[in-house]
Amino acid sequence: GAVVSQHPSWVICKSGTSVKIECRSLDFQATTMFWYRQFPKQSLMLMATSNEGSKATYEQGVEKDKFLINHASLTLSTLTVTSAHPEDSSFYICSAPLAGSKETQYFGPGTRLLVL
């Protein structure tokens, strides 16, 4: 089946630094990818929709200047958490749908971010 990878799987950084997370579709092309965030004991929250070759679409309440998304190719989307703060510590998960279907999504393994 379709595989989505994420890198890194976990990262610890100091407050104020920027962290880049990569999401790759390994055996299919994805014109759209989704970025989610999940805090402990919370549900997945969609942060933004990453669109290949165009600007990302951010959900209400998500700062686009803080969470920079780049979808430069059909197999790669990156999320950069700029000037990270401890409250940004979370589990970040990307997903990609097959064949333009938003409903059947393949999830990456997630990136656990801890900001000290």
Added chain:
Amino acid sequence: RKEVEQDPGPFNVPEGATVAFNCTYSNSASQSFFWYRQDCRKEPKLLMSVYSSGNEDGRFTAQLNRASQYISLLIRDSKLSDSATYLCVVTGGAGNNRKLIWGLGTSLAVNP
């Protein structure tokens, strides 16, 4: 009211038990419904889609009641490996704004 509501549990059941999870959703226009499973510190994995006619996959049965805006998941003969969090997911929005809305999840622990 939350868009998707689930009893967070935890449900503690012995091996072999039958357990049922319920989920309600607020948007009557929702078109698609799913159950996902998420293990601790892992990404969610699709367990099954939910259809109006109900569907079964081995020990798992999912049902949808559109009139009551209610979805259920039944697990029969539960195994230790069924221990996980079960997430109810519905679609929300329309057109290009269509997206998945996630419940908080119901935690299941199957005990030997």
